[in-house]
Amino acid sequence: MAAGAIEIRGLVKTYAGGRHGPEKHALKGIDLDIPQGSVFGLLGPNGAGKSTLINILAGLVVKTAGRVTIWGFDQDRNPRQSRASIGVMPQELNLDPFFTPREALEVQAGLYGVPRGQRRSDEILALVGLEDKAGAYARTLSGGMRRRLLLAKALVHHPHILVLDEPTAGVDIELRAMLWENVRRLNRAGMTIILTTHYLEEAEEMCDEIAIINEGAVVARDSTARLLDRLDGRRMILTPEAPGTTLPQGSGIEAGQWADGTIEISYRARETPAETVLEAVRAAGIRIRDLRIEQADLQDVFLDLTRSKAG
Numbered sequence: 001m002a003a004g005a006i007e008i009r010g011l012v013k014t015y016a017g018g019r020h021g022p023e024k025h026a027l028k029g030i031d032l033d034i035p036q037g038s039v040f041g042l043l044g045p046n047g048a049g050k051s052t053l054i055n056i057l058a059g060l061v062v063k064t065a066g067r068v069t070i071w072g073f074d075q076d077r078n079p080r081q082s083r084a085s086i087g088v089m090p091q092e093l094n095l096d097p098f099f100t101p102r103e104a105l106e107v108q109a110g111l112y113g114v115p116r117g118q119r120r121s122d123e124i125l126a127l128v129g130l131e132d133k134a135g136a137y138a139r140t141l142s143g144g145m146r147r148r149l150l151l152a153k154a155l156v157h158h159p160h161i162l163v164l165d166e167p168t169a170g171v172d173i174e175l176r177a178m179l180w181e182n183v184r185r186l187n188r189a190g191m192t193i194i195l196t197t198h199y200l201e202e203a204e205e206m207c208d209e210i211a212i213i214n215e216g217a218v219v220a221r222d223s224t225a226r227l228l229d230r231l232d233g234r235r236m237i238l239t240p241e242a243p244g245t246t247l248p249q250g251s252g253i254e255a256g257q258w259a260d261g262t263i264e265i266s267y268r269a270r271e272t273p274a275e276t277v278l279e280a281v282r283a284a285g286i287r288i289r290d291l292r293i294e295q296a297d298l299q300d301v302f303l304d305l306t307r308s309k310a311g
């Protein structure tokens with residue numbers, strides 16, 4: 001089926017200002033399609049509007065204008081079906097301290113109208129590694145265990161789409177590994193995953209496609225590979241056999257020398273092949289002892305796109 005998991009058209013969210021404050025235009029008319037079966041990353045600096053967008057998808061924040069379709073269900077016309085199609089693991093550890101994990105899952109399943117015969121609380125607790133704690137009060141769980149429980153809660157109604165809001169912010173390595181293993185497994189089983197993260201390496205590693213949001217607008221949306229391709233800036237870092245005084249020159253080449261004699265040459269791969277750069281190095285009489293080439297990563301793409309228009 002070619003239909004998208006999520007279709008967003010002209011989505012606007014304006015928060016009312018305080019008594020004297022101005023209105024806050026958190027989302028300024030977003031169009032976004034998220035394909036079924038993808039691991040989709042939402043990236044953006046603080047205050048870009050990611051949480052607002054996710055909370056609208058989850059039905060927790062009411063949009064000001066626009067259309068949101070979740071798994072083919074229009075959020076306004078079919079609110080129940082659209083809500084049933086999506087599970088959200090929130091950022092905050094908001095759990096009832098007096099429920100055990102098993103009870104919390106049963107309550108959540110009840111809220112979503114999952115019939116008793118179709119509930120798989122113990123299976124889900126095992127999936128997130130909480131089977132030993134199924135009967136412990138939530139207040140006795142560590143921060144990491146609470147996060148596992150939040151993930152479990154997001155899964156009780158077997159949603160087609162799982163949204164993870166900053167799932168690894170401040171978590172330890174073991175929990176992070178557990179989360180990513182689960183995300184990969186759920187995705188392989190057909191679940192569409194949407195995640196927000198501040199960790200660009202994480203997005204680079206996990207996401208097939210990425211939308212970058214800045215100041216309430218989508219400034220880029222592409223496959224991770226193509227986003228990385230977009231910046232073709234390269235840095236050739238070379239150690240000369242002997243400290244040279246002449247630097248390589250040529251069109252499209254910018255060279256400088258570090259205090260320790262290392263030479264750094266910047267060029268754009270699409271316009272200037274590495275061979276041309278090497279010819280310029282030889283022409284300057286430099287013999288190469290060692291060489292490495294660094295290329296742009298998502299951090300560079302991100303900075304380039306979110307660098308304020310004013311900057």
Ligand SMILES: Nc1ncnc2c1ncn2[C@@H]1O[C@H](COP(=O)(O)OP(=O)(O)OP(=O)(O)O)[C@@H](O)[C@H]1O
Pocket residue numbers: 015016024025026044045046047048049050051052053
């Ligand atoms: N309830 C609210 N009332 C007024 N303004 C709000 C409200 N919630 C968010 N905002 C504002 O809307 C803008 C977008 O906020 P949002 O939390 O969606 O950003 P974000 O990208 O999720 O940031 P972060 O990564 O810090 O969570 C911000 O300027 C924020 O101050």
